[in-house]
Amino acid sequence: MQLLDGLNPAQLEAVTTLAGPLLILAGPGSGKTRVITHRIAYLIQQEGVLPHRIMAVTFTNKAASEMRLRLERLVGPRSGDLTVGTFHATCARILRRDGHQIGLDPSFVIYDDDDQISLVKSVLKELELDEKRYPARPFLSAISSAKSELKGPVEYGEFTTSYWQEVASRVYRRYQEMLKTNRALDFDDLLMITVQLFKDCPDVLARYHDRYQHLLVDEFQDTNIAQYAIVKQLGARSRNVCVVGDPDQSIYSWRSADIRNILNFEEDYPDLKTVVLEQNYRSTTTILEAAQGVISPNVMRKEKKLWTQNGQGDPITLFEAYDEGEESKFVAREIERLVAREGFSLKEFAVMYRTNAQSRALEDAFLRYGLRYKLVGGTRFYERREVKDVIAFLRLIQNQGDGVSAARVVNVPTRGIGARTMAEIEKLARQRGVSLFRAMEIGVAEQPDGNATTTLAPRVRNAVAAFVEMVNQLVADKATLGILNLLDRLLEKTGYRAFLLDGTEEGQERWENVMELRTVARDYETLNPQSALDAFLEGMALMSDVDGLKDEEEGVTLITLHAAKGLEYPCVMIVGLEDGICPHSRSVDDPAALEEERRLFYVGITRAMKRLWLVYATRRTLYGNVNFNQPSRFFTDIPANLVDFRGTGAPPVGKPDALFSAFAAAPKRPEPQLGYSGSQRSGLLRFPSRGGGAGSGGSGGGSWPKSQPPVRPTPMSPRSGPVPLRPTPITLRTPPIPPRPSPMVPGSGMGDGPTPPPELREPVGDPSFKAGDRVYHPAFGNGVVVSSRMVRGDEEVTVAFDQRGVKKLALSFAPLQRQ
DNA sequence: CGAAAGGCTCTTTTT
DNA sequence: GAGCCTTTCG
Numbered sequence: 001m002q003l004l005d006g007l008n009p010a011q012l013e014a015v016t017t018l019a020g021p022l023l024i025l026a027g028p029g030s031g032k033t034r035v036i037t038h039r040i041a042y043l044i045q046q047e048g049v050l051p052h053r054i055m056a057v058t059f060t061n062k063a064a065s066e067m068r069l070r071l072e073r074l075v076g077p078r079s080g081d082l083t084v085g086t087f088h089a090t091c092a093r094i095l096r097r098d099g100h101q102i103g104l105d106p107s108f109v110i111y112d113d114d115d116q117i118s119l120v121k122s123v124l125k126e127l128e129l130d131e132k133r134y135p136a137r138p139f140l141s142a143i144s145s146a147k148s149e150l151k152g153p154v155e156y157g158e159f160t161t162s163y164w165q166e167v168a169s170r171v172y173r174r175y176q177e178m179l180k181t182n183r184a185l186d187f188d189d190l191l192m193i194t195v196q197l198f199k200d201c202p203d204v205l206a207r208y209h210d211r212y213q214h215l216l217v218d219e220f221q222d223t224n225i226a227q228y229a230i231v232k233q234l235g236a237r238s239r240n241v242c243v244v245g246d247p248d249q250s251i252y253s254w255r256s257a258d259i260r261n262i263l264n265f266e267e268d269y270p271d272l273k274t275v276v277l278e279q280n281y282r283s284t285t286t287i288l289e290a291a292q293g294v295i296s297p298n299v300m301r302k303e304k305k306l307w308t309q310n311g312q313g314d315p316i317t318l319f320e321a322y323d324e325g326e327e328s329k330f331v332a333r334e335i336e337r338l339v340a341r342e343g344f345s346l347k348e349f350a351v352m353y354r355t356n357a358q359s360r361a362l363e364d365a366f367l368r369y370g371l372r373y374k375l376v377g378g379t380r381f382y383e384r385r386e387v388k389d390v391i392a393f394l395r396l397i398q399n400q401g402d403g404v405s406a407a408r409v410v411n412v413p414t415r416g417i418g419a420r421t422m423a424e425i426e427k428l429a430r431q432r433g434v435s436l437f438r439a440m441e442i443g444v445a446e447q448p449d450g451n452a453t454t455t456l457a458p459r460v461r462n463a464v465a466a467f468v469e470m471v472n473q474l475v476a477d478k479a480t481l482g483i484l485n486l487l488d489r490l491l492e493k494t495g496y497r498a499f500l501l502d503g504t505e506e507g508q509e510r511w512e513n514v515m516e517l518r519t520v521a522r523d524y525e526t527l528n529p530q531s532a533l534d535a536f537l538e539g540m541a542l543m544s545d546v547d548g549l550k551d552e553e554e555g556v557t558l559i560t561l562h563a564a565k566g567l568e569y570p571c572v573m574i575v576g577l578e579d580g581i582c583p584h585s586r587s588v589d590d591p592a593a594l595e596e597e598r599r600l601f602y603v604g605i606t607r608a609m610k611r612l613w614l615v616y617a618t619r620r621t622l623y624g625n626v627n628f629n630q631p632s633r634f635f636t637d638i639p640a641n642l643v644d645f646r647g648t649g650a651p652p653v654g655k656p657d658a659l660f661s662a663f664a665a666a667p668k669r670p671e672p673q674l675g676y677s678g679s680q681r682s683g684l685l686r687f688p689s690r691g692g693g694a695g696s697g698g699s700g701g702g703s704w705p706k707s708q709p710p711v712r713p714t715p716m717s718p719r720s721g722p723v724p725l726r727p728t729p730i731t732l733r734t735p736p737i738p739p740r741p742s743p744m745v746p747g748s749g750m751g752d753g754p755t756p757p758p759e760l761r762e763p764v765g766d767p768s769f770k771a772g773d774r775v776y777h778p779a780f781g782n783g784v785v786v787s788s789r790m791v792r793g794d795e796e797v798t799v800a801f802d803q804r805g806v807k808k809l810a811l812s813f814a815p816l817q818r819q
Numbered sequence: 820c821g822a823a824a825g826g827c828t829c830t831t832t833t834t
Numbered sequence: 835g836a837g838c839c840t841t842t843c844g
Binding site: 059088089112132187188190251252255354355356357411416419542543544545581584585587 | 820821822828829830831832833834
């Protein structure tokens with residue numbers, strides 16, 4: 001049978017084992033998607049299972065639509081009856097349909113991260129908690145984790161062990177009440193409330209049992225407790241539960257994904273059958289060996305040996321850049337070169353990084369070099385202000401209970417309803433226990449004399465009345481207009497169009513974004529008008545980063561390592577591979593977190609089919625400061641024979657061997673000392689000849705290897721430990737870039753001629769400079785100190801230079817002299 | 820009331 | 835460097 005042709009034995013078993021619980025442990029590139037789709041097709045064609053009796057859950061909408069596409073090719077139009085979607089989207093659908101059983105309004109809105117923060121903030125205000133002392137974020141994280149573990153406010157409150165948690169439980173309780181008033185659910189509610197619905201209403205669950213005979217869950221290693229509960233509930237009767245995943249690719253524990261779901265799956269299903277897919281069809285042997293080297297130090301894993309029949313392939317390129325600017329430039333030029341000389345196309349490249357902020361430098365370079373790129377995530381389209389404004393209007397029209405949206409748009413564009421007025425209205429809403437919008441209606445209707453509760457001045461009252469009237473008219477319009485007409489009318493009536501089109505270029509751009517939103521809305525125009533707006537808004541809320549990525553579109557993909565999960569590219573460049581970036585600084589002192597960083601790097605490496613570049617910079621501007629980071633500690637785990645090293649040609653003056661000791665002597669890496677040691681981390685390594693060697697980790701004296709033979713691939717000895725990496729100086733055509741003078745850069749210009757040795761000072765507890773001191777700096781000349789403060793053990797001196805303006809200088813670097 | 824400017828803090832990853 | 839908040843001025 002065609003469906004089974006070309007499957008390897010493990011795949012075959014996974015496709016044809018249909019009854020009972022099945023766990024498929026699928027290594028990267030092992031044909032997982034093929035297995036899932038063929039399994040579904042097999043169920044339909046061979047077993048005669050009706051498509052509408054199969055539910056498949058994916059991690060992103062993009063994965064869902066790709067699965068749909070492939071299934072359509074396999075089984076034809078009947079595939080339209082399958083239920084394929086993310087957990088969140090599937091739950092949203094269930095709740096809209098059956099949530100009324102537990103008192104849910106079917107037109108609930110879905111609150112995203114921003115909305116949640118707004119809501120927490122208003123709770124904090126109401127509880128009179130100072131936002132400085134009690135920032136909103138941590139509360140939201142606590143609430144989110146609690147919900148992911150199916151703990152409501154009550155359960156959460158029972159286990160508080162600190163004062164803060166007690167406060168959090170009060171915030172949580174009130175937050176949940178306000179969601180209800182707003183007729184809103186947040187992301188986590190979609191899951192938690194679904195579990196609750198199934199628990200409270202067995203007849204509802206039974207209906208789903210009647211319908212769904214087969215359940216498939218992809219990326220199971222990244223499910224949380226709530227999601228797992230849903231799987232168990234839905235699969236309780238049929239027990240035909242097939243979960244697919246790879247513990248080595250579990251990278252969402254911070255989002256409460258619980259790796260135990262997959263590691264301990266068999267405890268819940270003793271009759272579980274497990275199939276391991278170990279043959280890799282994606283990558284070269286070189287890439288796979290590097291990946292294996294990176295992942296194997298992890299303790300918390302199930303051993304799995306990937307293998308491939310693919311050839312050795314090209315060596316991995318390891319590139320050291322001077323800074324992020326040069327890093328990006330290297331990436332751009334390298335891509336240009338491969339496209340020109342080796343016949344690759346732009347869409348075959350992906351550049352991956354740990355944090356979204358890193359995309360900026362890349363974008364700059366790509367724009368300069370005229371390379372098309374596709375940016376995933378970052379400032380997402382749906383998070384742009386104008387887009388969110390318009391969506392907030394639509395949400396308010398759909399659901400007047402939505403106070404977050406009401407508050408957002410009540411004065412956009414400005415219509416004379418300021419903070420003072422809103423405080424008044426909020427008070428009223430609280431007193432009466434009604435939504436914000438309802439409170440506005442009440443505030444307008446009631447006379448200030450009589451049994452007055454509000455004291456809205458007549459002018460303000462008119463403004464509020466006009467807003468209320470406008471919204472109510474649009475609500476009435478909704479009944480008769482399609483979504484596009486409604487949108488157009490809204491943009492006119494609210495004055496939003498005129499507000500954006502203020503003649504500036506930025507306004508024009510924002511307007512175009514709104515029009516882009518209109519294009520998206522067009523897809524929903526044909527739906528039944530009752531549910532069209534719901535569906536549209538839901539689609540907006542549950543949109544994921546990668547969903548907008550079009551594979552066939554020309555351009556280099558710029559993407560975070562997280563978002564890259566599940567994707568593959570012929571050429572992958574991973575940038576920013578420095579300690580503190582990848583692994584991220586917030587993970588380095590937590591072994592479990594470090595393992596996850598390792599898995600993340602592993603995910604990145606295994607996205608590559610043919611070519612892989614690993615890039616790091618010796619210095620990087622982060623959050624406005626220059627940082628000096630070590631190359632990523634993960635490099636030590638990549639066998640050196642797989643790697644070609646390239647640097648920027650002639651090394652900068654005094655390039656220390658120590659930079660590479662990171663490769664040779666990983667376990668000896670100096671651990672971060674207790675307390676803050678920002679200055680040590682950042683500076684000393686660069687100046688070993690003067691710094692007395694603190695932290696430079698070895699052979700002082702900055703000698704560059706004179707001539708090393710190029711490192712050629714040699715057969716890898718898998719478990720015998722990595723061979724120390726040696727740098728192979730290769731002269732690039734690129735001339736070394738003179739460092740740009742930057743206020744925080746030491747000496748502000750090693751490279752443009754001899755620089756006076758920076759005086760390294762031990763940071764002290766108190767600022768040594770005070771306002772008014774006259775100082776001299778070799779590059780900036782004379783100046784006067786404006787202020788000085790201690791930042792993480794280092795002194796940050798703000799100096800007004802006579803010639804060069806005001807600069808902030810880190811005293812540990814800056815050769816600042818008192819006059 | 821509203822816009823603009825200044826100052827503060829924080830800075831991972833996302834359905 | 836950005837976003838958020840507060841302050842200030844019109």
